[in-house]
Amino acid sequence: MKAVQFAEYGGPEVLKVVEVEEPHAGPGQIRRAVRAAGVNPIDWKIRSGALAAMMPLRLPSGVGMGASGVVDEVGEGVGGVVIGDAVFGTAVSGAAADYAVLAEWARKPGGLSFEEAAGFPMATETARRALNLLPMSPGQTLVVNGAAGGVGLAAVQFAVGGGVTVIGTASDKNHEYLRSLGVIPTTYGGGLVDRVRELAPQGVDVALDTVGSGVLPDLIRLTGSAVRVITIADSDAARYGVGFASGGVGRAPEARAEAAELFARGKFRLPVAETFTLETIAAAHAKSEQGHGLGKYIVRVS
Numbered sequence: 288m289k290a291v292q293f294a295e296y297g298g299p300e301v302l303k304v305v306e307v308e309e310p311h312a313g314p315g316q317i318r319r320a321v322r323a324a325g326v327n328p329i330d331w332k333i334r335s336g337a338l339a340a341m342m343p344l345r346l347p348s349g350v351g352m353g354a355s356g357v358v359d360e361v362g363e364g365v366g367g368v369v370i371g372d373a374v375f376g377t378a379v380s381g382a383a384a385d386y387a388v389l390a391e392w393a394r395k396p397g398g399l400s401f402e403e404a405a406g407f408p409m410a411t412e413t414a415r416r417a418l419n420l421l422p423m424s425p426g427q428t429l430v431v432n433g434a435a436g437g438v439g440l441a442a443v444q445f446a447v448g449g450g451v452t453v454i455g456t457a458s459d460k461n462h463e464y465l466r467s468l469g470v471i472p473t474t475y476g477g478g479l480v481d482r483v484r485e486l487a488p489q490g491v492d493v494a495l496d497t498v499g500s501g502v503l504p505d506l507i508r509l510t511g512s513a514v515r516v517i518t519i520a521d522s523d524a525a526r527y528g529v530g531f532a533s534g535g536v537g538r539a540p541e542a543r544a545e546a547a548e549l550f551a552r553g554k555f556r557l558p559v560a561e562t563f564t565l566e567t568i569a570a571a572h573a574k575s576e577q578g579h580g581l582g583k584y585i586v587r588v589s
Contacts, residue, residue, distance in 0.1 A: 290384035291568050294347040296336030299569035299576075302350060310380060310388045312362035317389050319356035319374060322401035323562075324382040326571045326584040327353060327409040327437065328520075334572065349381015350568070351586070353408030355401045356387070368392070375404040376543065377412070383568055383586055393543035396551045406437060406557045406583030407546050413519060414441035415542030417532040420517050421493040425450030428491050430483060430509060433498035434470060435461040437557060437583045438519060441546065442495055443470045444555050454486055456502075461581050464558075479505045496521055496529075498578070503527045558582035 288309045293301040312318040330351055332338050355375035358368055368374065376392030395404045417438075423429060429446050433439045434455025443453045447469040455470045456479070462472035473482045479502065483491060492515065494506035499520030504527065506516045513528035524531040549555035560580035563571040564587060571584045 288385035289565060290381055291350050291565055292347040292381065293334055293350060296334065296339060296346075298335070299331070299572040301334065302569045302572065304565050304568075305347075307384075309386050312360040312365075312388055314363040315365060315390060316362040316379065317358050317365055317368060317374070317392060318360035318362075318386055319354075319358050319389065319392075321354050321356040321382065321384060321387050321588040323355050323405035323588060324351045324384075324387075324586045325353040325405040325407075325409060325437075326351070326563075326568070326575045326586060328575065328578075329409065331572045331576055349378075349384060351382035351384075352377050353405060353410075354378055354382035354387055354588075355395060355404035355407075356588075359386070368394075373401070373404075375407050377408045383565060383588070385588065391540045391543070393547050396547050399547070399550055400559075402559050402562060402585045402587060403557060403583075405585050406559065407441075408543060410437035410441045410557060410583065411445075411542040411546040412539050413438045413532070414445055415539035415545065416537050417495055417497075417517050417519050418442055418445055419537055419539055420530055420532055421495065422515060423449075423451060423493045426452075427493065428452045428454065428487050428489065430491050430494040430506060431455045431470075432475075432494070432496040432500065432502050432506065433457070433520075434465055434472070435581050436497055436578065439497045440468070440557055440582065441542075441555075442497065444468055444549065445542075445545070448549055448554055452487070454483055454491070464581060468556075475500065480508050483509055493517075495519075503529050559585050561585070562587050 373395040378387040435457035496518035
């Protein structure tokens with residue numbers, strides 16, 4: 288089968304389309320013929336070598352984690368899914384390939400395209416995991432820094448769906464889209480505390496940082512306590528006493544089914560910013576690293 292791999296750490300140019308042996312579903316797993324794969328920050332951080340000490344790889348390695356497709360193998364002990372079902376989930380190995388094996392998945396709603404579904408697996412799990420770490424309840428106010436990115440969009444929709452008032456930072460061009468989701472938008476940069484206080488005179492209860500832009504002191508001022516702030520991106524979190532939502536703690540695989548249910552009710556979307564092919568995946572990685580798109584960059588496989 289065709290798959291994207293990298294034989295050395297480096298920039299997007301190290302990604303190559305190669306021929307490899309097909310993987311097969313083991314116990315508790317399924318295999319799906321991949322229709323589309325998402326490009327997520329974790330993908331290019333791994334590819335660049337930034338996480339080599341934390342997540343050592345045997346090279347060459349596949350690339351990509353989240354994808355959508357059609358089940359074509361069901362492993363021993365797996366129930367509730369049959370060959371031919373459309374699913375999205377997280378790949379055991381590289382998702383940017385003709386076939387990928389999954390250990391976690393959710394059914395794809397009929398009205399959800401394979402391209403948009405490919406953006407769901409990583410963004411939804413990360414967002415739900417981070418929100419679960421906040422002392423948040425219906426009726427409270429949440430600030431999301433970076434509300435127009437994949438994780439930010441998932442987080443604001445989960446929160447709005449749970450009865451929380453959400454204020455989200457984003458570029459001006461994305462404000463109207465955030466309003467359509469029930470989010471109160473504001474801009475990045477200096478003066479954030481004053482802008483948010485004007486939008487939320489009742490105060491802010493909790494905050495989530497998805498971009499690591501040095502905003503943690505402002506979020507602590509707004510919430511009144513570092514324990515009411517979570518980041519998924521700022522390596523200075525410990526310095527401020529802020530919690531860091533890492534992939535190994537409090538995982539939330541149930542987020543995928545939650546997102547699918549909300550989508551079926553018309554209350555959840557992760558727009559596709561741009562689509563690419565396996566052969567142009569390097570360009571997708573480069574754009575993802577720039578971090579300015581609304582929604583997800585997607586690689587169409589078949």
